[in-house]
Amino acid sequence: xxxRTPWSLSGALRGMFARKTIDDxxxxxxxxxxxxxxxxxxxxxxxxxxxxxxVARFHTTDPEDLRRMLRENLEERLARLxxxxxxxxxxxxxxxxxVNGVGKTTTxxxxxxxxxxxxxxxxxxxxDTFRAAAxxxxxxxxxxxxxxxxxxxxxxxxxxxxxxxxxxxxQREGIEIVLIDTAGRLQTKSGLMDELTKIxxxxxxxxPIAEVLLVLDATTGQNxxxxxxxxxxxxxxTGLVLTKLDGSAKGGxxxxxxxxxxxxxxxxxxxxxxxxxxxxxxxxxxxxxxx
Numbered sequence: 570x571x572x573r574t575p576w577s578l579s580g581a582l583r584g585m586f587a588r589k590t591i592d593d594x595x596x597x598x599x600x601x602x603x604x605x606x607x608x609x610x611x612x613x614x615x616x617x618x619x620x621x622x623x624v625a626r627f628h629t630t631d632p633e634d635l636r637r638m639l640r641e642n643l644e645e646r647l648a649r650l651x652x653x654x655x656x657x658x659x660x661x662x663x664x665x666x667x668v669n670g671v672g673k674t675t676t677x678x679x680x681x682x683x684x685x686x687x688x689x690x691x692x693x694x695x696x697d698t699f700r701a702a703a704x705x706x707x708x709x710x711x712x713x714x715x716x717x718x719x720x721x722x723x724x725x726x727x728x729x730x731x732x733x734x735x736x737x738x739x740q741r742e743g744i745e746i747v748l749i750d751t752a753g754r755l756q757t758k759s760g761l762m763d764e765l766t767k768i769x770x771x772x773x774x775x776x777p778i779a780e781v782l783l784v785l786d787a788t789t790g791q792n793x794x795x796x797x798x799x800x801x802x803x804x805x806x807t808g809l810v811l812t813k814l815d816g817s818a819k820g821g822x823x824x825x826x827x828x829x830x831x832x833x834x835x836x837x838x839x840x841x842x843x844x845x846x847x848x849x850x851x852x853x854x855x856x857x858x859x860x
Contacts, residue, residue, distance in 0.1 A: 578606040578820055579860030582639075586632040591624060595632065599639075606858075607790050608821030612828060616642055640859050646824055647851035650833035654808070654848070656689075658779050660739040662747045662772055666765065666804050667784035668796045669753035672812035672838065674703065676784050677748050678710025679838060679846035680810075684746050685715035686844075692717045692742075694735030694749040696728040696768060707750055713843050717744070728752065728764060729771040736775045762803040769805070780807050782835065787814040790822050794829065801830055808835035810846075820858045 581602040585595060596617060603613040616639070623638045656663070665680075667673045681691045693711040695704045698721045711718040719735040732749050739747045749772070751765060772778055783806045786793050800806055809830070811823060814837050827834055834849045 576605065578602055578858055581605065582636070583860060586636045588632055590630045591632055591635055595635070596621070599635075603821060606821040607825065609791070609825045612821070612825055616646075636859065640855050643824065643858070644851050644855045647827065647834075647854065650827055650831070652808075652833050652835050652849040652851070654835050655779050656746060658777060659745055660736065660747045660776060661745065661779040662736060662739075662749065662776055663780045663782060664749050664751060664765075664768065664772075664778060664804075665782050665784060665810075666751050666800050666806070667753055668793075668800075671753070671784045671786040671789075671793065673753060673784045674706050674750065675710055676810055676812055676836075676838060676846065677707065677750055678714040678716075679843055680748060680836065681711055681714030681716035682843045683836075683846050683848075689746050690744045691715070691746045691748060692719060692735055692739050692744045694719045694732050694747065695721060696731040696735075697750050697752045698724075698726050698728050698731060699752050699754075703750070710843075716748070729767045732768045733771050733775065736772055740775065758799045762799060765800075765804050778805075780835075781805050782808050782810050783832070784810045784812060785826065787811045787822050791825075794826055801832065806830075806832055808833055810834075810836040810838070812838040814839050820854075823854065 585598045600613055600617055603616060619642055620635065620638055624635060665673060665677055677693055681693060684691050693707060693716045695707050695718060697703045704720055708718050719731060719738055721731050735747055735749060751768060752761060769778060781804055783797055783800050785797055809826060809832050811834060823834060836846055837849050838846045
């Protein structure tokens with residue numbers, strides 16, 4: 570039996586844009602494709618309405634024109650927020666936050682690799698001290714990413730003190746980038762946010778925080794975003810990292826999450842390998858999404 574090709578937005582659009590003209594069926598198929606790609610109903614309606622206006626304004630019936638307009642529309646929307654990482658401080662301190670299970674630990678290892686590839690020196694702070702396994706897993710990924718690691722010196726050490734020691738090490742040894750792992754689950758949301766506030770307060774006595782990156786699992790879509798709302802409200806998030814972004818099957822979530830939160834996507838992970846985390850570039854992303 571032949572293997573089924575996974576659904577993708579570019580595949581769904583290919584047949585549509587190969588037709589001879591733009592008609593009612595085109596608009597219906599475009600709506601279905603955008604909904605299937607996890608854009609959500611509001612953004613889908615907005616995009617389709619704007620494209621209908623453009624098609625009418627330019628008096629075109631050529632599906633190729635519609636493809637170009639769709640690319641431009643999505644790219645313009647994604648580019649409204651600046652995806653540039655702010656890492657010019659020395660040391661540049663990055664807090665990495667998010668619920669457990671989104672790929673936070675692996676993301677830190679991949680981000681370390683991303684930075685060391687650019688010749689930066691990196692130290693990782695294992696401030697998720699509530700799970701011993703988390704520290705060991707982080708150490709493995711930090712090593713793979715070419716980063717040093719500061720571990721808790723005793724079981725259940727205060728996370729803020731681990732963060733403090735990590736920044737202290739960076740300042741002492743001239744390490745350029747500090748990545749701080751944080752807990753994703755405590756007994757209560759308020760406990761989790763209080764802990765993050767304490768970590769921030771302790772770090773900011775030493776040096777300013779450059780970025781607070783929230784890791785989201787793209788495959789969980791709107792549910793994942795709902796889980797992360799507390800971080801967005803209380804943790805001072807400056808950028809989003811999307812993991813498990815399987816190309817264009819759920820690619821619409823990228824735009825949906827950015828429009829919903831008003832926070833730029835700064836990094837995307839599209840695979841399991843250590844090198845599979847890249848900076849977010851709207852133009853490249855849309856080219857891959859639409860085909």
